[in-house]
Amino acid sequence: MRRPLEPSVEARGRVVGITDGVFAIALTLIVLEIRVPTHEMVHSEGHAS
Numbered sequence: 001m002r003r004p005l006e007p008s009v010e011a012r013g014r015v016v017g018i019t020d021g022v023f024a025i026a027l028t029l030i031v032l033e034i035r036v037p038t039h040e041m042v043h044s045e046g047h048a049s
Helices: 009-032 039-044
Strands: none
Touching: none
């Protein structure tokens, strides 16, 4: 019998998969030195000066 608050094996596997994906993306951005655009850059690109 499973305890009520104990996560299932499937749920644990999903969390591990998502966590691995997040770390993979973060490390790729670090290695490639891709900068996240600032808020001002994102909103100013749509307006022609």
